[in-house]
Amino acid sequence: GINAEYGEFASYGFIFRLNVGCNLSADMLKTAIVILFTACCIAISFAEKDVVILIPPYDDVIHVRGLDDDASLNTTMEVARDERKLTFSVLAYDPPYQCVVLSINGVERNGTYYWQTLGGGNMKWLTPYIDTYVPKKKEAVLFRLTPWVDDADQEDDCEKNPYRCLNG
Numbered sequence: 337g338i339n340a341e342y343g344e345f346a347s348y349g350f351i352f353r354l355n356v357g358c359n360l361s362a363d364m365l366k367t368a369i370v371i372l373f374t375a376c377c378i379a380i381s382f383a384e385k386d387v388v389i390l391i392p393p394y395d396d397v398i399h400v401r402g403l404d405d406d407a408s409l410n411t412t413m414e415v416a417r418d419e420r421k422l423t424f425s426v427l428a429y430d431p432p433y434q435c436v437v438l439s440i441n442g443v444e445r446n447g448t449y450y451w452q453t454l455g456g457g458n459m460k461w462l463t464p465y466i467d468t469y470v471p472k473k474k475e476a477v478l479f480r481l482t483p484w485v486d487d488a489d490q491e492d493d494c495e496k497n498p499y500r501c502l503n504g
Contacts, residue, residue: 385473387412391422391440392480398422409453409477410435410467426466434465440479452482 385405389398389412398421400412407415416422423442426435437451438444445451453462453469455477462477463469471477 385471387471387474388476389413389416389422390476390478392443394478405473406470408467409462409469409471412471412477413466428467435467436464437466437479443481445481448483449481450484451479454478454480 384402385407386399386401387403387407387409389400391398398416400416400419400421403412403415410426413422413424417424422440424440425438427438428435437453440451450464453464453466454460455462455469455471455475459476459478
């Protein structure tokens, strides 16, 4: 019930005391906004990202889920390795401990090819340092073997190097 003289009302067994003369709908709106803002902050603090890793021969998509928002590509690959989805090795430069990929699933870079990293919406070239690149939520990151010397006339030959071929 409502006792308007004292500014009290009961709801579901609880008694709420309001300042006499206050606008109940304005107070309820303020409370709803505070609750909504708090819920959004909590949801954002627990948000985790998913990243997809694509490696040759591109017949399997590696999903890495539940990453922290600030997880680097190196961390993403370590989680995938820990989940037994891929193997890889890196060369760490000292300092500042920048890591480049040496091998993925037993396929090593060599004097002719290196592991190129592509990502983003248009699969553009990314930094070669996988510990400094932070993939975005739901980003796909593609690895491919790329010639050390960029020869614009060279075509991807799937028969010569299936790890370089992108189109089957």
